[in-house]
Amino acid sequence: MSDQLIIIGGSAGSLEVLLQILPRLREDLNIPVIIVLHRKATNDSLLSQLLSSKTTICVREAEEKDTIQKDCIYIAPADYHLLVEKDKTFSLDFSEKVNYSRPSIDVSFQSAADVYRSGLTAILLSGANADGTEGLKEVVALNGKAIIQHPDTAEVDFMPKAAISSGIAHTIMTPEEMIHFINGVGV
Amino acid sequence: MEVRIKEQELELLLNGLLDVHGYDFTSYSKASLVRRINRLMSVDKFPSFAEFWFRIKSDTVYLKRFVEEITVNVTEMFRDPSFYSALRNNILPQLATRPFIRIWHAGCSTGEEVFSLAILLHEANLLNKSLLYATDLNPDVLEEAGKGIFGLGQMKQYSENYIESGGRQDFSSYYTAKYDKVKFKDMFRKRMIFSTHNLVSDSSFNEFQLILCRNVLIYFDKDLQQKVFKLFDASLERLGYLALGSKETLRFADIVKKYQQEGNEKIWKKIK
DSSP: OOOOEEEEEEOTTHHHHHHHHGGGSOTTOOSOEEEEEOOOOOOOOHHHHHHHTTOSSEEEEOOTTOBOOTTEEEEOOTTSEEEEOTTSBEEEEOOOOBTTBSSOHHHHHHHHHHHHGGGEEEEEOOOSSOTTHHHHHHHHHTTOEEEEEOGGGOSSOHHHHHHHHTTOOOEEEOHHHHHHHHHHTTO | OOOOOOHHHHHHHHHHHHHHHOOOOTTBOHHHHHHHHHHHHHHTTOSSHHHHHHHHHHOHHHHHHHHHHHSOOOOOTTOSHHHHHHIIIIIHHHHTTSSSEEEEEETOTTSHHHHHHHHHHHHTTOGGGEEEEEEESOHHHHHHHHHTEEEGGGHHHHHHHHHHTTOOSOGGGGEEEETTEEEEOHHHHTTEEEEEOOTTTOOOOSOEEEEEEOSSGGGBOHHHHHHHHHHHHHTEEEEEEEEEOTTOOSTTSGGGGGEEEOTTSSEEEEOO
């Protein structure tokens, strides 16, 4: 079986969902998780610290050339695109914003799909723009799995609705269902 | 689905570029290259990789476009204000004691950071004894940089960055605006030398007191990063400074033992 990876993308209203999910992930989760969140371009690690305080799993900001470890949750740094290389290390990229966003969820989803293919699960959360939809298309085209937050549970449902209406194969989940799903991956 | 470059095609393209045109992108991080190549093939509507590659091989005008689109030329004035504040408050006062200050901006792109530093030097009364060497592999962006002309639309953001970095002057006094462009005063441009330099293939060309190379190394693989660090080390005076981008580090470099980080910013002093 190919290596597995879970990548989560979100924008407005998604932090609350993560704060709900993270504390309930099993400690021995043996699969890497990458989180790509839209936020202000300030150069700080507040988000990593906040999320880190919610779980005993190691949470750190992804650094360029870091090898992706199975027991870690990685946060895309502010104001850079986060990409995954074939040798399962990270690259950062300070090119143009995509969907007015850097980091862009599309960029990270596409790049992770290229490497992890059928081993990839991409989860798209609440948000107010259409970033993520193109990325999910690539994930599904390369036999990965697309999960979209149930719009009724999303604080801002534009992002999930945009992805759902694009016609790609997907599963809709509430945050509660996501917790069970993630805890069950690789068991 | 749109055209996507395959692994073997990427190899063909990179080796071919080196053989045919002398551009060496073989040690660049692949994920970012692949993304930009796919984007370019899609924007320029190439039906297949073969046609794309034929055009690059045979059309030198298109080759220019390719190089410009493949290399990242996104930059800002006073990006990361805390970095410029550290330069202003901690580094420039050290450099002020030298009789002459030579600075190298490696991978300067369209020059926004070079002009930012020139403003700092001016405010520290050091501009007249400084020379800023600004290099990039791409001659077209250098030509842009040399004009000192930037979009008026960005000035609000740049002015805010400037103030956040500790700037106390009226930022708009440094340029004149015309239509949708601004031109920075000639006194800055006069202290700058623009020249092509390829970090992959060119060697050291002078000795500097300060080298800035921000958000360039993130596009290189580990081996090329090490090679460039050696090049910087060979180009830096003892007690000189090396400044990197906010997500770049000297921590894993072979030369790190000779350097000491200055505070929290990505600035290292050569101590040996």
